[in-house]
Amino acid sequence: MTTNNWWQKSIVYQIYPKSFQDSNNDGIGDLRGIINRLDYIKELGVDIIWLNPIYRSPNVDNGYDISDYQAIQPDFGSMADFQELLDKIHQKNMKIMMDLVVNHSSDEHEWFKASRQGKNNSKRDFYIWRDPVDGHEPTNWGSYFSGSTWTLDKTSGQYYLHLFAKEQPDLNWESPQMRHSVYDMMNWWADKGVDGFRMDVINLISKPAKFQDGSVDLGETYADVEPIVSNGHKIHQYLQEMNKNVMKHHNLVTVGETPAASPDDAKKYANLDSTELNMVFQFEHMSLDANKNPALGKWGDRRTTLSELRANLTKWQLALTNKAWNSLYWNNHDQPRVVSRFGNDCPEYRVVSAKMLATMLHFMQGTPYIYQGEELGMTNANFDNLTDYKDLETLNIYQQLVNDEQLVSSTTMMNYIKLHSRDNARTPMQWDNSTNAGFSQQQPWLAVNPNYPEINVKTELADENSVFHYYQKLIKLRHTMPVITDGRYQLIDGNELDEDVFTYIRENADTKLVIILNFTNQTITRNYQLPIKKTLLISNYTEDLGSTLRPYEAKVYKI
Structure with a gap:
C-alpha cells in the first residue's frame, strides 16, 4: 500500500x-x-x-x-x-x-443576510428554504442541539434548515454558485x-x-x-x-x-x-x-x-x-x-x-x-453545578431531558454531564500551578479544572x-519505525474475547511488534509464549515482569 x-x-x-x-x-x-x-x-x-x-x-x-x-x-x-x-x-x-x-x-454571514431578504435574491439558494407543510415545519427532523431543525422566517413565510442551532443555517450544496x-x-x-x-x-x-x-x-x-x-x-x-x-x-x-x-x-x-x-x-x-x-x-x-x-x-x-x-x-x-x-x-x-x-x-x-x-x-472537569458549564449542547440537553420531558432527575443528569459534556475537553490548558493554571491572570471564560x-x-x-x-517516546518511535506506519495489524491468537487484556501485532517484511495492554486495575497473568529473543521497546512500568501484568500495564516488544 x-x-x-x-x-x-x-x-x-x-x-x-x-x-x-x-x-x-x-x-x-x-x-x-x-x-x-x-x-x-x-x-x-x-x-x-x-x-x-x-x-x-x-x-x-x-x-x-x-x-x-x-x-x-x-x-x-x-x-x-x-x-x-x-x-x-x-x-x-x-x-x-x-x-x-x-x-x-452563521445567520450573521453576509450570504444569509442576503438570502433572507426574499425569494428573488441572488443568494436565496445559498441556503435551504422550504414552505410550511399543513401550517407546520416541512419535516419532523430533530436538531443535533435539541428541538426542530426548522426555523420560520416570518418575512417570506418559509422555513430555513439548520441541523444545529437556529443561528447556524445549513448551506445549500445544490447551488453551484x-x-x-x-x-x-x-x-x-x-x-x-x-x-x-x-x-x-x-x-x-x-x-x-x-x-x-x-x-x-x-x-x-x-x-x-x-x-x-x-x-x-x-x-x-x-x-x-x-x-x-x-x-x-x-x-x-x-x-x-x-x-x-x-x-x-x-x-x-x-x-x-x-x-x-x-x-x-x-x-x-x-x-x-x-x-x-x-x-x-x-x-x-x-x-x-x-x-x-x-x-x-x-x-x-x-x-x-x-x-x-x-x-x-x-x-x-x-x-x-x-x-x-x-x-x-x-x-x-x-x-x-x-x-x-x-x-x-x-x-x-x-x-x-x-x-x-x-x-x-x-x-474530566467534574463541575458540580450546571452554571459552571458553557456548552450549548450541554445546557440544551439538561433543559430537554430534565425540565421539558422529565426523563431523568436533576441529580442523575448532572452525573451524566460530568461524564459526557463537551466542556470536559474545553477547560483551559494547565500550564503550571499558578493562578488559573498559567492560562490567564483574569477569570477564564470557562473555569479551570x-x-x-x-x-x-x-x-x-x-x-x-x-x-x-x-x-x-511514542512519537519518536512512530517517526523512526516504518512498521508502525506500514505494518499489517492482527490480533494475537485467542485475544478476541479477553475482557481484561488487549494484545495485537504490527508486522511488515522487516519487523514484528507485539503490543500488550492490561485494561484493568488488577494484577493478572497472560503467557503469550513469545520468543526469548525480544526487545522491550516501551512500557509504562520500569521493569518487565514477563507474563505478570500490573494494573494498566502497557508494553511493546520487538520480536
Whole structure:
C-alpha cells in the first residue's frame, strides 16, 4: 500500500484556541498565546497543528457559526497575528491545518443576510428554504442541539434548515454558485500557506433528494436526523469536485468529520487514490458507551467494555487496510477526556492508564491526533453545578431531558454531564500551578479544572516519567519505525474475547511488534509464549515482569 504521503507519517496536535493560552489577559485564549507556546508543541515532537475555528463568529457554538470565513475573530487577534503564527509554525518545520465549517454558516454571514431578504435574491439558494407543510415545519427532523431543525422566517413565510442551532443555517450544496464560493475561500487560505483542512461534519452536506418525515422513537418529539442526512446521494460528487478545484492544486492534508460513516463509506471518502479526502474521523468507538435508552442518546453512565472497544478498533484497522487511511484519536473538543472515559483518573492509576491508552492507539495504523492536554493526562472537569458549564449542547440537553420531558432527575443528569459534556475537553490548558493554571491572570471564560496544581505542563516537563515524556517516546518511535506506519495489524491468537487484556501485532517484511495492554486495575497473568529473543521497546512500568501484568500495564516488544 502507499505509505509515502507526508501526512501518513505525521502526528497531529489539536488546539482549541479559546482554551490554550491567553496572552492579553482577557480570559480568552488567542493566536499570540499559541505563538508563545510553539516551543512546547515542538518539544512534544508533533508534525501538524490543527486549529479549531478562529474565524469571525458571534460564538453561538464556540466559533462553529462563522460570519466571515476570511477574517479572524477579534478575540483571537488579527490576520497579522495569524500570518506570524503560520510563518513561525513553518519555521519550526511543522504544518498547520485549519477547521473548515461549510455544512452551515452563521445567520450573521453576509450570504444569509442576503438570502433572507426574499425569494428573488441572488443568494436565496445559498441556503435551504422550504414552505410550511399543513401550517407546520416541512419535516419532523430533530436538531443535533435539541428541538426542530426548522426555523420560520416570518418575512417570506418559509422555513430555513439548520441541523444545529437556529443561528447556524445549513448551506445549500445544490447551488453551484455557493459551492464555488466555498472553493474560492479554501484556495484563498491555501494560497496563504495553510497546509490542510479538517472538515466539520462534511458528510452532512448532501441533503436528501426528497424531504420527508423520519421515524420517531417512543417518547421523542422529533426524528433522529443523522441517518436521514448522513452520507447523502451527492456527497461523493461534491467532494470530488472540491478535490479537483482545491486539493489538486495544493499539497494539502484533509480529514473529514463523518458522523454515521461505516468502513465502507470511509473507503470511498479516504481512498488511497486521494480523489476525495485523505482520511476521516469516524465515531463508532466514541458511541460504544451511549445510553441503552435511545431517547437519552450519549447521556448515561455506561462504561465501554474492552471486548466492545477491541472489536470496533479491529474492525476499522482491518477494513481499511490497503484501501483507505485511518484517523486515530481518543479525544477532541467534543469528547470527554480519555483517561476519565476509558482509563482510570484516580490519583493511583491516572498516569499508568493514560500511558496505556496512548500505547493502544499510537501503535495502530493511521495518523494519530493528540488533543491539547491529552499528553498530560488531563481529566474530566467534574463541575458540580450546571452554571459552571458553557456548552450549548450541554445546557440544551439538561433543559430537554430534565425540565421539558422529565426523563431523568436533576441529580442523575448532572452525573451524566460530568461524564459526557463537551466542556470536559474545553477547560483551559494547565500550564503550571499558578493562578488559573498559567492560562490567564483574569477569570477564564470557562473555569479551570481544580486538579491543575497536580496536573500541569511545568510539573510534567520536570518529571522524566510523566505522561508528556511518554507521548514524546511514542512519537519518536512512530517517526523512526516504518512498521508502525506500514505494518499489517492482527490480533494475537485467542485475544478476541479477553475482557481484561488487549494484545495485537504490527508486522511488515522487516519487523514484528507485539503490543500488550492490561485494561484493568488488577494484577493478572497472560503467557503469550513469545520468543526469548525480544526487545522491550516501551512500557509504562520500569521493569518487565514477563507474563505478570500490573494494573494498566502497557508494553511493546520487538520480536
